[in-house]
Amino acid sequence: MRIAACLAVLCLAAGALAAGEEHLLAGAQLFRERRFQEAYVEFTVAARLGAGGDAAWYAAAALVKLQRPEDALEAFAAAERAAPSVADPLLDYYRALACYDARLFLCADRLLEGVGDRTGPRIGAQARKMRADIAALLASEPSADSIDWYHAHGAEARKEGRRSLAALYYMEAAALARGRQDRHREAEASASLAELRKEIAP
């Protein structure tokens, strides 16, 4: 009787996990077909069915392809909190693309630095090109107006309760300010960042 109960529980658990893997497979196929919205749905379902921590990272990558970089950055942050060991150069490349699309170029550069050729020659070449472009952009002093843009977006994200996203904007603002003689609003960005870090990890 006890064994039968054990078997039933195991079968149920295995069924749910197997369903999660099926959703991962379906998501992979849809992603290949560039049906990113549906792939995102499949990965999200797989994550909720407990198909490992990977599924949440894949869902975040799908958001990058859906041109939702801010949502993707938040999803990556959540996935990292839940399953930090899943991170790898390929996922870092997608995360870097999300940073790039959200105009967080220093954030993108930091991630791309770790990508290197570990994802293969094609992606490695893309990563190098992106890094070179970012280096060229930041070779000249950033304008105060640009730094203000990051402050404005950080404040907006914070107001909406998107703390990890807000932290990224303030981090970028602080780093860009260090590239200026007058360190435009660097202290303000660092203070906001410190407050956010306390809120994120009390």
Next chain:
Amino acid sequence: MLRRLHVGSVSSRWLAVLLVAGSSAFAARAEEARAAVRAALEQEATGPALPPVLPSLAAERAGKHGEAIPLRRSDVGRMAREQGEARANGAAAAARSEAAARAAEGAAASAAKSANADSHAAAGQARANAARKKPHGPGKIPAGPPGTSR
């Protein structure tokens, strides 16, 4: 008493065998799923074609939203094709597509919540809904900061 013990030990052995077989089959399936996703991610890992541009708050406040990062050449063709389709379908189709995408997400979320339900079938339904009313054209692109098209 002895017989009961014997039956118990045979059943436990069977259970152990079943567990080992089941877990190895499951591990193989999980590995296959992850390999498939990684292959798809690698295939679609495109990069931006043009250099990055720092944003401008003044320009954004003036309504220009900064300088948009231009589209990749391959995506320009795709976007043009999708825009053509959207024009053909009309504005109503674009509005429906957004609703369909949301409905797909909602249906999938419900499927995930009820672990006892046939989640595969539910997501299949979600896929079917989304496929029937698949987003076409610019209407499917949600608002967000300017960025590259992939």
